[in-house]
Amino acid sequence: MNKYIIDKLFDRVEKNGVVCVGLDTSLDYIPEFLKEGRSSEDAIVEFNKRIIDATLDVAACFKVQIAYYEALGIEGLLAYKRTLKYLREKDAIIIADIKRGDIAATAKMYAKAHFTGDFEADFITLSPYMGMDSIEPYIPYVATGEKGIFTLIRTSNKGAEDIEYLDTTEHKKVYHVVGDKLMELGKDFVSSCGYHPLGGVIGCTHIEEGKELRKRFNKMFFLIPGYGAQGGKAEDVAMYLNNGNGGVVNSSRGILLAYKKHNNEKEFDKCARAEAIKMRDEIREAVRNLK
Numbered sequence: 001m002n003k004y005i006i007d008k009l010f011d012r013v014e015k016n017g018v019v020c021v022g023l024d025t026s027l028d029y030i031p032e033f034l035k036e037g038r039s040s041e042d043a044i045v046e047f048n049k050r051i052i053d054a055t056l057d058v059a060a061c062f063k064v065q066i067a068y069y070e071a072l073g074i075e076g077l078l079a080y081k082r083t084l085k086y087l088r089e090k091d092a093i094i095i096a097d098i099k100r101g102d103i104a105a106t107a108k109m110y111a112k113a114h115f116t117g118d119f120e121a122d123f124i125t126l127s128p129y130m131g132m133d134s135i136e137p138y139i140p141y142v143a144t145g146e147k148g149i150f151t152l153i154r155t156s157n158k159g160a161e162d163i164e165y166l167d168t169t170e171h172k173k174v175y176h177v178v179g180d181k182l183m184e185l186g187k188d189f190v191s192s193c194g195y196h197p198l199g200g201v202i203g204c205t206h207i208e209e210g211k212e213l214r215k216r217f218n219k220m221f222f223l224i225p226g227y228g229a230q231g232g233k234a235e236d237v238a239m240y241l242n243n244g245n246g247g248v249v250n251s252s253r254g255i256l257l258a259y260k261k262h263n264n265e266k267e268f269d270k271c272a273r274a275e276a277i278k279m280r281d282e283i284r285e286a287v288r289n290l291k
């Protein structure tokens with residue numbers, strides 16, 4: 001059986017738990033003392049490095065949301081590049097949250113931009129709404145075994161209902177159609193761990209469908225956002241997992257801003273670690289209670 005990057009993520013979840021630390025690093029999340037005497041680029045990199053060091057052994061992976069970096073122009077993109085480089089040096093698994101969704105030659109360029117070079121990541125997020133030919137240009141990278149994707153299926157936001165929830169003529173919702181097509185595309189890449197590297201983004205904020213989705217997309221690895229700041233709880237998340245694996249659960253603001261709850265900006269990194277451990281353990285407990 002082939003080995004794909006998804007095995008590495010699966011093993012990391014077995015070892016460290018399901019937490020995906022979201023590096024959605026906004027300048028105003030960074031404590032003042034860290035910004036003093038540093039450029040914005042250096043302050044972001046320093047903040048991220050300290051969060052990474054504090055959570056590396058309790059996180060399955062890190063999701064870097066490119067919008068926060070792009071918003072600062074070249075300086076932000078340099079911070080993005082340096083953050084990815086640091087993660088790579090630490091052998092951390094990187095999900096670049098870029099949500100691209102163009103076709104053909106353009107998609108090939110996005111694939112090159114985010115699977116090689118300065119912005120190289122292990123996984124990227126994709127939007128499927130231009131159709132499967134907006135996903136296919138990434139497949140040659142997936143086939144090497146080294147790269148994977150997470151495609152938006154049923155997202156965590158309220159507006160998910162506007163399009164993803166529409167019924168199709170087959171009496172399936174749009175997100176079922178997207179998920180089924182990805183399962184079809186993924187069947188050639190099922191890896192030793194039982195999942196394929198064509199993952200799906202499934203928010204944990206519409207819990208009534210948790211069990212059904214887990215069963216229907218049984219070989220799909222989930223990226224599960226919506227925990228914490230958006231209201232998702234451990235007992236909700238547990239339903240989207242298979243015995244505590246088969247997915248990673250993202251929390252960005254919940255972890256990065258944990259220090260605000262404790263009024264302890266000097267130890268923002270320790271607070272982030274404590275929050276990640278609490279999240280990991282609460283999800284483990286919820287998985288046990290589900291059995």
Ligand SMILES: O=C(O)c1cc(=O)[nH]c(=O)n1[C@@H]1O[C@H](COP(=O)(O)O)[C@@H](O)[C@H]1O
Pocket residue numbers: 022024065097125154155156157201202203225226227228229230250251252253254
């Ligand atoms: O693709 C995503 O990661 C994503 C999909 C989704 O359905 N909902 C969602 O919140 N996200 C991302 O997950 C992160 C959530 O951040 P927090 O709400 O601060 O934990 C952000 O980077 C969002 O862009």
